[in-house]
Amino acid sequence: MNKKIGFILALIVIAFVVMGTASAGLFDFLGGGNNATKVTNDNNTFIVGFDAEFPPYGFKNGSEYVGFDLDLAKEVCKRNNWTYVAQPIDWDAKDAELDSGSIDCIWNGFTINGRENNYTWSEPYIDNKQVFVVKADSNISSIADLSGKVVETQKDSSALASLEGDNKTIKDTFTNLVQVADYNTAFMDLQSGACQAVAMDIGVAQYQINSSNSSSSFIILDQPLSSEQYGVGFKLNNTQLRNQVQATLDEMYADGTIQAIAANYSSYGVPGSLILK
Structure with missing residues (x-):
């Protein structure tokens, strides 16, 4: 009899453990868990949405995301004391990512022509x-x-x-x-x-x-x-962020930083495609 009671109690304990694990999994699925690592998009974080297979503007080199546009974005963040985040996105979902606030901009060889009224644009910087x-x-x-x-x-x-x-x-x-x-x-x-x-x-x-x-x-x-022509695309009417980024890019043009970064991609024709001020 004692063995039977012990066996039943063991089954009850196992059932509670399973239910607890399932509940925790459901909690995480619904967004209540703390296992997922998410970037908080605040005023000090600048999240750049880009296509990870679009060299030389943005691509993966080993375990690192690199490229001309990402180098520009990183320098903009440095000068504004922002935390820089390179966020690869599904290109088909770029508008949804931007509209939801998951990213702050689309910066990756992004064509202005034909999209003039769909985004708030920086000034063009590449003639491609x-x-x-x-x-x-x-x-x-x-x-x-x-x-x-x-x-x-x-x-x-x-x-x-x-x-x-x-x-x-x-x-x-x-x-x-x-x-x-x-x-x-x-x-x-x-x-x-x-x-x-x-x-x-x-x-x-x-x-x-x-x-x-x-x-x-x-x-x-x-x-x-x-x-x-390529530009940085921001959410429509987000002129405040666009103006801040553009002012920083203007500084980078004036002190030769953009030209120096472009020189790192000379084998891809980037310096010859720059629209210089």
């Missing part, structure tokens, strides 16, 4: 070209040679917007324009022959080619597809 990358041995030397070819570009990219907008007549000459998740995939497809060209930003193109194991296998066509 959209170009085509092809294999060096492809016998493709001009945009006209892309007629009848399969071309790839990144989803929701400036190159895509150009090909579906002002340059739709060029797109209509392709056999197909394929949208991919990132340019790493596009370059693998270009190498394998799944596509014959990739439409992309010139800085990203130079990075992809320079970091490739066979950089001599690719060339950038001389004729650009289009040109665009």
